[in-house]
Amino acid sequence: MDLQYYCTIPENKQNYSFFVMDHYPLNQVLRIRGRSSYSYLNRSTGKILTMKIAAGVGENQAIVQASRQVDFEVVLTESEEELLDMLLNGEVAAAIRGSLSASHFMARLRELYPEVYRASLLDIQGRLFLLAPVGIDEGDTLKQKRKIIEYGDKFLRQMGLNPKIAILSGGRPQDIGRSSRIDKTIQEAEELTRITRDKYAVKHYFILIEDAIADGANMILAPDGICGNLIFRSLVLLGSIQSQGAVTLGIDEIFIDTSRSQNEEGYLRALKLAEKLAKQH
Known part of the structure; x- marks a missing residue:
């Protein structure tokens, strides 16, 4: 039977090492990695909390390496259910998907929150922008897109940015008539721009x-x-654009979605984003 150790980092250890406490079957264990944790002030509750973030581990082990490079406690789990439970029960300040599958996790999350969308936070030469939707089953209707604009605008303001929202469609203005599918995307983008421009800084590009x-x-x-999702994969997984992870919009908790194909540096950026958002929460 495969075994995995349960490891914990003493609070007074600045240069961490691992201390074996016990061993359990692989599917029953939480692996805790990172340097000594620290406390922070939660803005919404006024309480002093310990910075602890959960992350999922699937076939891609790069998240394990990334978890060793941060100055807070990272709880690693191979269970989607356990990852979500830790987040919803308040055992951790935030969670990132890491290299686990998202299907079961997102299904459970949507049972609790009716409107959940993911937006990747990307970095082009030091300039941050959101790309949404990136979940393949998101943004199919005008109503959903309007909600994504609302949530995205709020998130950018919380990050200290002045929102400037670009709505995309499937062609140029002169492409109308070439395909019913192209026509539909252009018409929807025009309508979305019309119904949101009084409240948000939007433009149809x-x-x-x-x-x-x-x-x-x-x-x-x-x-x-x-x-x-295709734009994300082209820019990040094939190109040189850096992703800090995808923020999950429409929930009270902080959950950063990440690609199962991400590298160590990408997971490290996601962990740091989760830490930053937890401090602002």
């Missing part, structure tokens, strides 16, 4: 994502989640 970035947009709204 059609298919020209490069123009949106050049104009300083800090939120890119893709035509749907499949398009958003």
